[in-house]
Amino acid sequence: MAAKPLHLLFYSTLVMLVSLQFQASxxxxxxxxxxxxxxxxxxxxxxxxxxxxxxxxxxxxxxxxxxxxxxxxxxxxxxxxxxxxxxxxxxxxxxxxxxxxxxxxxxxxxxxxxxxxxxxxxxxxxxxxxxxxxxxxxxxxxxTFASPTDTLLAGQDLVPGAQLFSSVSDTNRATGKYRLTNQQNDANLVLYPVGTSNVADAAYWSTVTFQIGFLLTLRLDASGVLYQANSNGSFTSNLTRSGSAKAGAEAYYRLTLDPDGVLRLYHHAFVSGGASKASVQWSTPSDRCLVKGVCGLNSYCVLDHDGQPSCLCPPGFGFLDATNTALGCTVNSSAGECRGGQQDAASFSMAPTLNMSWVNAAYEVMGAGTSAADCQAACLSDCFCAAVLRDANDGTCTKQQLPLRYGRVGGAYTLSVKTGGAANPASGGGGSGRDTRNKPVGVGRATTIALVCIGILACVALSAFIASARLLRVKRRHVALANADAGEGLEEETAPLRSYTYQELERATHCFRDPLGRGAFGTVFKGALRDGEKAIAVKRLEKLVEDGEREFQREVRAIGRTSHRNLVRLLGFCHEGANRLLVYEFMSNGSVADLLFKGGAPAWPDRLGIALDVARGLHYLHDELDSRVIHCDVKPQNILMDAAGTAKIADFGLAKLLQPDQTRTFTGVRGTRGYLAPEWYRGAGPVTVKADVYSYGVVLLEIVTCRRSMEMEEAGEERTLMELVYECLLRGEVTRAMSSDEVVDAAAVERAVKVGIWCVQGEPESRPSIKSVILMLEGHLEVPFPPPPAS
Known part of the structure; x- marks a missing residue:
């Protein structure tokens, strides 16, 4: 055989080396x-x-x-x-x-x-x-052992303070709905839903080792024993026994917090030929309805014949999304209006569901031995009560606000939900999501006649209401026109906005020479129309073109045709080429932020008046327009003061306009840190006007205390302004939260603080309407003692 040329031999050797290196890699x-x-x-x-x-x-x-x-x-x-x-x-x-x-x-x-x-x-x-x-x-x-995701392998530890988080699904490994926490403060190993605090009401399984006195580490050994041990090995507590493995088989164990919230210990056996078989050696909890969060807010869990969980709605509720019942339920009947702190019980009924288990987050407790009728009657007459839980064991009755959490069939509670209309426990269930086991077989003739009569009376009342509303609207227009003729500066509600040219506004502001302030989208300048007769503020939108256009459209659509005394009046605009300018009435006394946080704050009675002005402006946006408006950025910097000392809401650049038949919306996070409602940043379902109520609650507490909501966090303190105020409320010392030593009406301050705490509840359903806020602040409506604010 002829010898290969030297360069070919070198090439072949090089290819072989590269191939071997690749195979090895x-x-x-x-x-x-x-x-x-x-x-x-x-x-x-x-x-x-x-x-x-x-x-x-x-x-x-x-x-x-x-x-x-x-x-x-x-x-x-x-x-x-x-x-x-x-x-x-x-x-x-x-x-x-x-x-x-x-x-x-x-x-x-x-x-x-x-x-x-x-x-x-x-x-x-x-x-x-x-x-x-x-x-x-x-x-x-x-x-990877030092930072587990959803699984522990043999030899891997879950140290104190560490957690496992479930995945979204078997094919989506993103963080899911549940967590296993090795609590560093008390050595307890606990299962919780994601997004909850480490509190007993949220836990659905634990090792009950919180009184052990020292920290424990969770370990899994190669034989399948899952146990807890202290740092020196002098204490161990087994959760499982050693697994059984067939002779000649390789065994691997893993502890996984599965997407359904169940913690399972798996055994993987490998036999000759590479085949494998998996089996579950241990799991907890055994009842999947015990997993808190398997069904969303205001819904409850029931197991089907195969042991799989299904979610149902209580009477008076319907699914948020019928195609995904695990999202929870929402109220589909009105809770009515409050008058003088009480409710017309005859217009509502209580729909009971027996043998239930719910988290008892009571805001008022009626003692043991309360009858079912008295328990329901107490809720019917209470504006804040949405439901009651009555313990069948001792008759204790507790009033509940929405949302209801972690419901399931099986327990000692009877849940009675307040629903609109005449008494009928079966009316208004969650459609296909309603549990029909407690449904009565029929409706009596007397009840039918009563319903018909009520319907006729309701139609007559509605007709009278519509006629009155039209007369009132005509009267308001005449008053508005009269005020305009008298020089008060108010224009008829349907008056069109004026379109200005860029040159007009350039002259009015002296080439944008006098800036009043800068916001997220642009700068506001002072100007004057008609030779200085009318002072104006001109916002020049300067951010990105698309952002400026969005703010421009929101401002014009949200408040462009209103003349409410507690909203800054939008007079006109310039929409010319790349120029986007908005013209407002000029507010001569700055913002509420300037009044509260720069020294020399107004006296308490004047601050309470500011709080009421803001609430009335929000009431107009939420309840008096044909299409509701969610402001989305209520904060002291966006509340301006006119020469008469009236507070007016400004800056609608982030506002959300709802359709006439729309009460909630899905939208991206918007607003300012410190004032954002929790549902914005946790993405928990639709957003309603209650997002504005939360922001208003923060502003109200700032008005009471003359403290910024973020100042404690910025100073490195662990508690928030809301938590400080609540602690003072619990001690009966609300004035200690105020930044000054002014002499105030302690009862009025306490009332405002309680209203503010109600507004900043974590769940939207727990917050009052802005109309109820006004009634409470004015003293026309009793203010119950609130639960703790959102953390």
Whole structure:
């Protein structure tokens, strides 16, 4: 055979070396910067046994990076990197020369997977399922075991203060609805829904080790024993027994908090040929309706014949989304109006459901031995009561506000919900979501006659109301015109806005020479029309073109045709080429923020008047317009004072205009930190006018105390202004929360504080309407003692 030329021999040798190096890298257990991993489903660095891999796996929408056990037919993911990131494609995973592990060249952007405190020089996938990075001294500088996601593997610890979070689903590894917390303050291992505080009402399982006296670590050993132990091993508490493994089989155990909120210990057995079989060795809780949060607010859980949970609505409620009943229920009947602190009981009824379990978040308790009739009657006459829970064991009756939480069939409570209309426990259930086991078989003839009579009377009353409203509206227009003729500056409600040219407003503001302030979208300048006869404020929208256009449209649509005394009047606009300018009446006394936080705040009676002015402006937006308006950014900086000392709401650039038949909306987060209602930032369902009520509550507490809502947080304190005020309320010392020593009417201040705390409740249904706020502040409506504010 002829000898190969020297250059061909060199080439063949080089190809062989590269091929060998590539083959070695595919099962590499000593990963360095020389061995990148190309992004592809199933591409990974394997452990020596081949059972575990670290790399790319397929998920909904693309690829993700994680650790998996090579089970069949599908892999079992045990850890996920950056689990809440959007799945991606392309690029490669590599250890960089500066010691970071990064997904480089992904289609969206480069993604750090691990940034160790010290640079890593190599990594390895170990046989126990732990992927580690090593520093130059061969010590571990980063590992997946140190930051678990939803799973613990044998040899992995859940240390005090650490948590497991469930995934959204088996194919979506983002953070789900439940968490397992190893509480650092009391050594208790507890299951909670995500988004709740570590309180007993939210817990649905625990190890009851809160009185042990020292901290415990949760551990899983290779034989399947799940146990808690203290730091020196002198105390252990087993949660499970040792698993059973067949001779000659490899066994792997994992503890996973599954998407349904159940904590399960799995056993994976591998037999010859690589086949595997999974089984559940232990789980808790056994009843899936015990998982709090399996059904949303105002709904309750019942198990079907297969042990699967279903969600139902109490009478008077309907599903938020009939296609996704787990989202919860909302009221579909009116709770009526309050008059003098009481309600017309004859217009409403109580619909009971027996043998229930709910979280008892009572705001008022009636003693043991209360009859069912007295319990229901107490709720019917109380404006704030939405439902009552009566304990069948001792007759204790408790009044409840909405929302109702964590309901399920099976328990000692009878839930009675206040519903509109004549007494009929079966009317107004949640449609297909209503539990029909307590439904009466029919409606009596007398009840039918009563309903017909009530309907006729209601029609007559409605006709009279419409006629009166029309007469009142005509009268208001005449009054408005008369006021305008008298020089009071008010215009007829339907008067059109004036369109100005840019040159007119440039002259009116002397080339925008006198700025009054700057906001998120632009700058406000002082100006004058008609040779200085009428002072104006001109907002020049300067941010992005599309943002300026959106604010322009919102301002014009939301308040462009109103003349309410507690709203800053929008006089006109300029919409010319790239120019977007809005013309308002000029407020000569600045903002409420200037009055409250810059020294020399008005006396308490004047501040209470400001609070009422703001509430009346919101009442107009929420209840008196044909289409409701949610302001979305109520704060002292957006409340301006005119020369007469009247507070007026301004800046509708973030406002949301609802359709005439619309009471709630889904929309992105908008507003200002410190005043945002919780439902904005947690994305919990639709947003209503109650978001403005929350912001108003914060402003009201600021008006009472003359303190900024964020000043305590900015000073490094752990409690908020709301929590400070509530603590003072509990002690009966509300005036101690005020920033000055002024002499005040303590009873009036306490009333305003209680109203403010009601407004800043965490759930929208617990907050009063702005109309009720006005009645309470004016003393026409009794103010019950509020529960703690939103944290």
């Amino acid at each position: 595919s099962a590499q257990t000593n990963i360095t910067s020389r061995f990148p991993l190309l992004a592809a489903a199933g591409a990974g660095w394997s452990s020596p046994s081949g059972r575990f891999s670290f790399g790319f796996y397929a998920t909904d929408g693309g690829l993700a990076i994680g650790v998996w056990l090579a089970t069949a037919p599908n892999i079992t993911v045990t850890w996920t990197a950056n689990r809440n990131n959007t799945p991606d494609t392309g690029g490669s995973l590599r250890l960089t020369y500066d010691g970071r592990l990064i997904w480089i060249g992904a289609s969206i952007q480069d993604r750090p997977v691990a940034v160790p405190p010290r640079p890593a020089v190599s990594g390895a996938m170990l046989d126990d399922g732990n992927f580690v990075l090593y520093g130059a001294d061969a010590s571990v500088v980063w590992s």
